[in-house]
Amino acid sequence: MDLVFVIIVEMLYAVASLVLISAGLAIVFGMMKIINLAHGEFMMMGGYATITAVKLGVNIFIAMLIITPLVVGLIGLVVERLVIRHLYGRLVATMLATWGLSLFFIGLATMIFGNTTTGISTPISGFTVGNYQVNGYNFFIILVAILLLGLMYAVLKGTRLGLIARGAMQRPDMAAALGYSPERIYMATFFCGAALSGLAGAILAPLVGLVPTSGGAYIAKAFITVIAGGPSLITGLMVSSGLFGFISQIFTFAVSPVIGEVALLLAAVVLLRLLPQGVTGKFFRGRM
Amino acid sequence: MSINRRHFLATAAAASGALMLPRAVMAADTIKLGSILDVSGIFDAYGKSMDMAMRLAVDQINAGGGLLGKQVEVVAYDTQSDMALYSQYGQQLVREDKVDVVHGGILSASREAIRQIMHKNKTLYFYNVLYEGGVCDRNIFINGVTPAQQAEALVPYAMGKSGKKVYIVAADYNYGQITARWLQKFVADNGGETVGVDFFPLDVSDFGSTIAKIQTAGPDLVIAPLVGGAHLSFFRQWAAAGMKDRIALASTTLGVGNEHKVLTAEEGNGIMVAYNYSQELDTAENTAFKAAWAAAYGDSNSIHELAVSNYHGALTWAEGVRLAGSLERDAVVAALETGVSITGPGGKVTVDPKTHHAVLDVHLMEFENQGMRVVETLPQRQPIDTQSVCDLGANPGDNTQYEIQI
Missing domain, CATH: 3.40.50.2300 (Response regulator)
Structure with a gap:
């Protein structure tokens, strides 16, 4: 019984970390159609922002949840103004430009922080479930992922801003005709996407050893999750994260962590062969 | 021209x-x-x-x-x-x-x-x-x-302080693979049983499911020939899950790059190692x-x-x-x-x-307040392997x- 609980927690944790890793990309790629190959580097910068803030004596939760998203969001804003805004609607061009950006950010981080591993300890201690010990930080990650999905849903579905953003993504000309500036909406949306990527990097920072090239580890998973999710932003994110997290953890427990990763990739290949438009291209159509 | x-x-x-x-x-x-x-x-x-x-x-x-x-x-x-x-x-x-x-x-x-x-x-x-x-x-x-100089000394010492059931988590390349085999041999030689072996590529840094899996096997001792910065996460997450006081931990690599100074005292204390050198010598x-x-x-x-x-x-x-x-x-x-x-x-x-x-000399040591306290010295060991x-x-x-x- 305890084991079942532990496995469920680990599974939810895997799903939650996929949600976190992919949320920023879901907005930038899913909504704005920008192939952001620098997504992993935004996460990496989020990790460094958190570690730097914590080392400067800031409370770790404030550093992770407030400072880091703001810092990375602002970097995203600069990037949007300088590079991305010239490339809207040009899918391949965004891919090349953001790939260049990712190399630039890796170089920058190496110059500032050195090509060396840094990290901080997790702020939450473990606790006991029957005969098992569970990492308390897992629950924090699960909680943040749930809150994040809730917040995204509330903003996009429930507020006027969300409505305008969604409208501008679908028909920028109509949005402009109604008196909204698509340019500013794009800018704000990219800021949110970058901030969410930074948040993900921040939340995962205490679990890993961070190096300037850390972003590379996330980029493939994030794209797979977002693409397999399909056109519906939040439903797609939930469904594909749930599916891939579940599959990879089953194989991780049954065989080994390496096979778990392999199973995730295989599942993605099979899924996209059967549902080229992603899960929400066929099921749950019209949902958020 | x-x-x-x-x-x-x-x-x-x-x-x-x-x-x-x-x-x-x-x-x-x-x-x-x-x-x-x-x-x-x-x-x-x-x-x-x-x-x-x-x-x-x-x-x-x-x-x-x-x-x-x-x-x-x-x-x-x-x-x-x-x-x-x-x-x-x-x-x-x-x-x-x-x-x-x-x-x-x-x-x-x-x-x-x-x-x-x-x-x-x-x-x-x-x-x-x-x-x-x-x-x-x-x-x-x-x-x-080499393993015969190190593991042969470390395994009986660590098993003596914990118990007979051993779980091995190792880096997935020639060092980890071969060292894991040596560890299994020395565990068997000392009347113990290896209840599980897992290998990790060098860039793996998420060990949550592994830690749960180790608990399922219920060993008395975990030996970890893990290598590099990413694998350091294992020791962090092990401590974060509160496993440190429940299952003993030994390593054939932790500390050779001064990892005991990167981990906090709470994360490191009590981990058993065996090397040729300690700053505390x-x-x-x-x-x-x-x-x-x-x-x-x-x-x-x-x-x-x-x-x-x-x-x-x-x-x-x-x-x-x-x-x-x-x-x-x-x-x-x-x-x-x-x-x-x-x-x-x-x-x-x-x-x-x-x-x-x-x-060379091999010292059995335990991490203590970010240092390596020498417990026992085994002088002039031959590379018999x-x-x-x-x-x-x-x-x-x-x-x-x-x-x-x-």
Whole structure:
């Protein structure tokens, strides 16, 4: 019984970390159609922002949840103004430009922080479930992922801003005709996407050893999750994260962590062969 | 101006001859020691201090009048934790720089990448790192600890303090794979049982499910030959899950890159290890070494096992050159094969002529407040694992890494 609980927690944790890793990309790629190959580097910068803030004596939760998203969001804003805004609607061009950006950010981080591993300890201690010990930080990650999905849903579905953003993504000309500036909406949306990527990097920072090239580890998973999710932003994110997290953890427990990763990739290949438009291209159509 | 073939060849020959001239003159002035290490990237915790140790050793040799009346010059390359760069810089050291000896390589994969280059080009090679054993090659000298020296001591000690059921989590490349087999053998030899073995690629940093899986198997002891910065997460997450007080933990690698200073005291305390060196060793050589290091680099905190091995390597090579009275490879090898001994910060280190490995002291230690407290010292241990498969005296042409049958 305890084991079942532990496995469920680990599974939810895997799903939650996929949600976190992919949320920023879901907005930038899913909504704005920008192939952001620098997504992993935004996460990496989020990790460094958190570690730097914590080392400067800031409370770790404030550093992770407030400072880091703001810092990375602002970097995203600069990037949007300088590079991305010239490339809207040009899918391949965004891919090349953001790939260049990712190399630039890796170089920058190496110059500032050195090509060396840094990290901080997790702020939450473990606790006991029957005969098992569970990492308390897992629950924090699960909680943040749930809150994040809730917040995204509330903003996009429930507020006027969300409505305008969604409208501008679908028909920028109509949005402009109604008196909204698509340019500013794009800018704000990219800021949110970058901030969410930074948040993900921040939340995962205490679990890993961070190096300037850390972003590379996330980029493939994030794209797979977002693409397999399909056109519906939040439903797609939930469904594909749930599916891939579940599959990879089953194989991780049954065989080994390496096979778990392999199973995730295989599942993605099979899924996209059967549902080229992603899960929400066929099921749950019209949902958020 | 028209150039015919003959003219071109003549010019080219003259030009290349002129280019070679200063090089030949320079080579007579100094002795070139090639160093090839990961001074940046995910293995820099190992490489940075190794590089510092090598430079310290060379400075000390030069301050003492150099070797054969010449100064020693370090030619160093940073391989940036990228295995592909090893063969590139290895070639450069032997072909371009024409060094007299090469020290370096950290991971076993990097050693195997350059060992053959050195062998083919007849350039003497020193590998100064704890590793899985079994390399049999007359061109290489190794003074790191091997599994028989380390695991044979560590396993019974750790099992004695915990229990008979052991779980192994290891790095997924030749070091981890081979060390895991040795650990299983020593666990069985001591009447224990290995209840699980898991391997992790070097970039894996999420161990949550593994920690749950280990608990399912319910071992008394976990032994972790994990390698590099990403794998350090295992020890963090182990502590974060509160496992530290429930299942004992031992490692064959943790601490060789001063990881015990990166982990907090709460995360590290009680982890059992066995190495040749600890900063806490109370010997005259170690005190002097720490003082010299502090004088060169500000403080002595960055010294670790692999740095000391690298330092031993430089001293051993220098001793061989002095004894041979020559830089010529075969003469130095013959001199070293007389069983040269040096006494360094890690105690007495003797070349084993049969295997070109080292006979050295091994200390059983426990992490305590970010230090390594020496619990017990096992003096002058032979590399019996490699000795069982390798005899360079009888078979000097050997050039293999044996996978020792267990």
